[in-house]
Amino acid sequence: MCGIAGIFNVSDSETLVAELLFSIQHRGQESCGLAARNERGNIFCYKGMGLVKNVLTEEILKKYSGNIAIGHVRYPTAGKSDETNSQPHVIELPEGPHLAICSNGDIINYYELRTWLENDYGFTFKSDNDGELIGRLIAFYLLHKKLSIEDSIIEAQKQLKGAFSSILIYRDKMFGFRDPHGYRPYVIGTLDDEADLNGEIPSEGIVLASESCAFGIVGARMIREMRPGEIIRLEKGKPMTTVAVNAGKTQHCVFELIYFSRPDTKVFGEKVYDVRKKIGAQLADYDKNMGFGDDTVVMAVPDSSNFVALGYAQSAKLSFDMGLLRNHYVGRTFTKPDQKQRDEGVRHKFNPLPDFFEGKKVVLVDDSIVRGTTLRKITRMLRNAGAKEIHIRIGSPKVIGSCYYGIDTPTRNELIAAVKSHDEICEYLGADSLKHIEIADFGKILHKFEDFCFACFNLEYQYKPEDYHQKVNRPDAK
């Protein structure tokens, strides 16, 4: 999971992009960066390990200013955890102008395309990052096939398998484009207060971002979501234009609604907080005969489960409380790159309220169980704090498969639901009962259930990496 942002043709675009990135910091905390193009046509790029506020400082932003800018926050899914894999990437073209690109997602046929570009056309890669691959593939069509930038993006989009929400700067234009399935979120807004959102919208002031929650901080209005497979062009003095739409079967990531996206985001035609509250209400519906009453408290593993727990409590008419305190100076444990860092994160992150749990039945709501290690530690913490019973309710179905579309879930044998039975998981967690929401019940929650990917819950993948390991998938092969 990563986040992207871009702004077209306004002064101080670099500062605005830094602010957008700050609002989507939850999508990746490992590294960040921006690329800005000034009126003279120079592209500057600055990247670093760490949080936006520490990397993209005022001093840096003064040095790297421009009227067109793109930026990225990274959480590593593929490729090493270091600065070379940070984004954006500037792809140097022999006679210029260079192009700059950032992308969120994962490319399943990465190695086939990279090997082909390296071996047959002498491309040199500086990173292991799929954003760079997308940029170099577009450069291939520009340089070797002599296509226009628009056609180069169209051809590259056809070759790439997997998930990508991308922004590209080329000359004085900016392009936004997305994979045909629309896996990762992608929204379009504008800074132009006068623009008629139902008519032609000037390119100047267009804001592209992973999530709509970013718009508030820069004063942008939401226009709409980028369509699956859409390519848009932003050009000085011209309206925002859709160049092409190469749509496939829509496969929005349902996990974005369950966990990743911020609750104040609207994405995939849904309000995130609303979906989470409905998930909570559905879980409460499963518990009608559990006999929960005045001695029961509903609480969340903060923060991503807060709205699910609230939805549960309101629907079940039980008291909702915040029994676990979260230290906000510790980041999301899931987005730490290794287990050791995640374990340290849990210990530093949560603390139970003193004298709160004594004699209480607790309905403990979490968004998902991946390995189960975090939840096991929390359950133990609550028992030690005096909880009489702990009933764990999970706002996602059982995670039984890895994600190949931009979320770093572990391999199958590390996923507790793939290797243990329901009762074994409940016992491992130390809970009195355990329930997950069923996939089918999302049919009652989502407006277009059929437009969502549930592959890590039902193993119905659109693409799997093993399908591409041996295949020669050359863009010029017939």
Ligand code: SF4
């Ligand atoms: S496999 Fe799971 S995490 Fe990955 S895109 Fe599909 S629903 Fe989202």
